[in-house]
Amino acid sequence: MSKLVNLTIDGRKLQAEEGKTVLAVARDNGIDIPTLCYNEELEPYGACRLCLVEVTKGTRTRLVTSCLYPVEEDLVVKTSTDRVITNRKMLMELLLARCQGVKSIEDMARKLGVDRPSFKPEYWEKDECILCGLCVRACAEVVGTSAISLVNRGVNREVAAPYLETANDCIGCGSCVYICPTKCIKMEDTEDTRTIVNWKASFKMQKCAKCGKNFAPEKQLAYFARKLNLPADTFNVCPDCR
Ligand code: FES
Incomplete structure (x- = not known):
């Protein structure tokens, strides 16, 4: 059996198999993290970066993509700090500006509190592919x-x-x-x-x-x-x- 590690996500003390990703452990425990390029049947690729979370290890805190980041002992994860939300919204604005009129992107943007991109409309596009791979x-x-x-x-x-x-x-x-x-x-x-x-x-x-x-x-x-x-x-x- 794989080794278990102890970590905290959004203040909840959890145990998870070493090697699992933060995203998988969060979802196993009913913690929602938005994704667009993730599918549990496929190798994660880290393209959309919407799954950003803040992790603290020792004294160092940084933003990582949770679909790629493995859990480890004593890791502290926060899924919705101001910094996470600000960065997610910016990413969503970029996607929304690229994909005007694409329903799944508009739905996700609304869910994350973004109504329209803050960039000038001349930079908006009607591309339908988000290159999620x-x-x-x-x-x-x-x-x-x-x-x-x-x-x-x-x-x-x-x-x-x-x-x-x-x-x-x-x-x-x-x-x-x-x-x-x-x-x-x-x-x-x-x-x-x-x-x-x-x-x-x-x-x-x-x-x-x-x-x-x-x-x-x-x-x-x-x-x-x-x-x-x-x-x-x-x-x-x-x-x-x-
Ligand atoms: S789900 Fe797209 S980067 Fe993690």
């Missing part, structure tokens, strides 16, 4: 295909397929679509084709051998049959008929 991590860590990645630097940073062309390694599973917090990755299903619009990738759908319904991209089913070492015809019938 959740889509890239889901594709690499859960699906295992790494069809997309974060490319370029600074203001040109974006998520894209190699050479900004069609994502040839995409299998059309839609994991990136489902996990995106701003819903900026578009997937279009027609009768027999699925298209992941952002990655310029289209897929023929598999027709169920029993009911005749198109239920998933052929490429996705072939990929999972191969990955799980199953016979190629394993997914010839849809989940309802299986």
Whole structure:
């Protein structure tokens, strides 16, 4: 069993497994910390920085991203000091200025007490992607295909397929679509084709051998049959008929 450490979060004395992050321990104990780029199934990445908290170790107090910071013995964590709240609001203003009209960002901003960015409106944008990297991590860590990645630097940073062309390694599973917090990755299903619009990738759908319904991209089913070492015809019938 892992070693337990004693720490304090918002005045509550807690015990937690060494190596867990401050965010995970806070959530295990019902303490809310806002996040946009965190998913417990994926490696934390520290992109949005909304999960900022103040930690004190010995005589030193500083701001850290709680999704990356591991708990340790005698750590004192405060999740909502004036300094934390001021910094979170500033980050939220930046996101709000970048993503005008994006509902999940507006909702989070309201929750954190930000109505509008304090920057001049000429600096506001209508970008929908917050570069949280959740889509890239889901594709690499859960699906295992790494069809997309974060490319370029600074203001040109974006998520894209190699050479900004069609994502040839995409299998059309839609994991990136489902996990995106701003819903900026578009997937279009027609009768027999699925298209992941952002990655310029289209897929023929598999027709169920029993009911005749198109239920998933052929490429996705072939990929999972191969990955799980199953016979190629394993997914010839849809989940309802299986
Ligand atoms: S949740 Fe920690 S940086 Fe985004």
